[in-house]
Each structure stands twice: as C-alpha cells, then as structure tokens.
Amino acid sequence: MIAYGGKAVYGAPLGILMLEARFPRIQGDMGNAGTWPFPVLYRVVKGASPERVVLHGAAGLLPSFLEAAAELVSVGAEAITTNCGFLSLFQRELAAHVGVPVATSALMQVPWVQAMLPPGKRVGVVTVSAGSLTPRHLEAAGAPLDMPVVGTEDGVEFFRVLILGEKQDMDVGLAAADVLDAGRRLMARHPEVGAVVLECTNMPPYAAALRAALGVPVFDVYSLVTWLQAGVRPREFGALSVA
Incomplete structure (x- = not known):
C-alpha cells in the first residue's frame, strides 16, 4: 500500500469557523467538540464577537472569515461551516473563495x-x-x-x-x-x-x-452539519465487487 500526503491534518474533514467568545459551550453546542460524532477542525476568527456578527451584520469581517476558511482548508478541511446562523451573509463569498462545500447557516x-x-x-x-x-x-x-x-x-x-x-x-x-x-x-x-x-x-x-x-x-445546525459530513464521508457498508 502507498500512502499519499498533501495536507497537515487527516481524519477531520470538517472545518468550523468560530466566533470569538468565552461563554460556556455545553454538550450540544457547536463549539463543544464533544458534540460531534466525528472529529472536527476549529478556527477562531479574531474580532468576530457575537455582538458584532449578530447585532451589526458582521460589518468588516468578511476578509477575516475568508482568511480563516482558507487556513482550515490548507490544513485538511474538505468542507466548511460556521458558528453563527447570521453568517449566511457570507455564504456565496466563502464558497467561492475556498472551493470546497460551505454551509454557513x-x-x-x-x-x-x-x-x-x-x-x-x-x-x-x-x-x-x-x-x-x-x-x-x-x-x-x-x-x-x-x-x-x-x-x-x-x-x-x-x-x-x-x-x-x-x-x-x-x-x-x-x-x-x-x-x-x-x-x-x-x-x-x-x-x-x-x-x-x-x-x-x-x-x-x-x-x-x-x-x-x-x-x-x-x-x-447539528442536523445541518451531520448531513454535510454524511456527504463528505459517506458511510461504508462493506466491500463491494465492482465489475
């Protein structure tokens, strides 16, 4: 068997763009890694406070989100999601920038x-x-x-x-x-x-x-992200004989 490289992290194809916040993230919260039944990659977007994203329309933050998303892809993410439903505003730009599936909201x-x-x-x-x-x-x-x-x-x-x-x-x-x-x-x-x-x-x-x-x-967002993961990593049901 020959193994191939090309990225820094393996086995965690889903990348999550996180807001910069310090409130508790209990089990089930997107920012609690134990919520997910699969490994994920996180990247905190500096300056993206919940107040700024929700109450002020994420004004001026698009470049920071684009940069953070590209960083996640560069280390191994094969799909990207975000830590706030209000980031639907960046759906089109993020998908175009990183060239992998993106589900912002x-x-x-x-x-x-x-x-x-x-x-x-x-x-x-x-x-x-x-x-x-x-x-x-x-x-x-x-x-x-x-x-x-x-x-x-x-x-x-x-x-x-x-x-x-x-x-x-x-x-x-x-x-x-x-x-x-x-x-x-x-x-x-x-x-x-x-x-x-x-x-x-x-x-x-x-x-x-x-x-x-x-x-x-x-x-x-749990139903959204598990659906996204199911496409990025479909479940294997056993060996297939392909003619």
Whole structure:
C-alpha cells in the first residue's frame, strides 16, 4: 500500500469557523467538540464577537472569515461551516473563495424542510435575535422573506449571555426556558408552523426539549452539519465487487 500526503491534518474533514467568545459551550453546542460524532477542525476568527456578527451584520469581517476558511482548508478541511446562523451573509463569498462545500447557516435547511411539509404548513424559525435577522440573511440562505420568526431577545439569560457577553457563566435552565418560550410564542402566533429551524448554533442542546414541547420536528445546525459530513464521508457498508 502507498500512502499519499498533501495536507497537515487527516481524519477531520470538517472545518468550523468560530466566533470569538468565552461563554460556556455545553454538550450540544457547536463549539463543544464533544458534540460531534466525528472529529472536527476549529478556527477562531479574531474580532468576530457575537455582538458584532449578530447585532451589526458582521460589518468588516468578511476578509477575516475568508482568511480563516482558507487556513482550515490548507490544513485538511474538505468542507466548511460556521458558528453563527447570521453568517449566511457570507455564504456565496466563502464558497467561492475556498472551493470546497460551505454551509454557513442552519437557515439553509428551510427550503428542504418546507418541501417535506404537507400543504398548509410552514417552517418557522427560532433565532437568538429576531430584530437582527434581516431579509438579506434570509435571502442568502434561500429562505422565504415572510417566514415566521421569533427571537430570544426578551429572555432573561440566553441572549444576555451569548450576545451581550455580560458574563462567562450561564444558568442552563434559564437559557433553556428562553428557547422554549420563544418556540411556544412562535407556535401561538403561527399555528400553521409544521416544523421549526433553530438559527442559533448554541440552541441544539435544547432541541429535544423543544420538540417535546411543540410536537413538531426541530432542525438545527447539528442536523445541518451531520448531513454535510454524511456527504463528505459517506458511510461504508462493506466491500463491494465492482465489475
């Protein structure tokens, strides 16, 4: 057998562009490496605070994200994703720059999920900040502009810890309550919602509880990234005889 090189890291084909933050990343959070059932590569983008990316449209950060994505590819990443659904704004530029598959946002799942729903049902979104999720973000992700959206801005813990960065500890119970409350408000306002997509990459720890509370399927960045990984590294089912 002959082994071939060409890159620095092997066995971790998925690269994740991380925001620069210090809040807790519990199991299920995208930034907790134990969340993933496969190895991943991380690169923190300097200056990309959650506040700057979410509340200020990631202004001026595109060059830094392009550079960090290229670095991940150079060391071995064969696909790229990001640590914030609001980075759908950079989808086209990142994919063009690195030349490998790129999935910037859980919102990219909206058209797929909508196609699965019965007539009369719609996809709804729970986001960390509904006031910051603009038509530009939705359009870049291929999501309808009139889609029902509810955020966690009015909660007591989730938004304050993740976006405002007021502290480095988090009451997980209160954070979960904020996400569940946003989901319930979404369903109360829009009873036609037949499935939910979680924009925020910090929400997967609460997806199962939200599914139980709302009674509809819930999709998030975990479902997006495991789908992406399944294409980059398809499961092998045994030796094949190829004629």
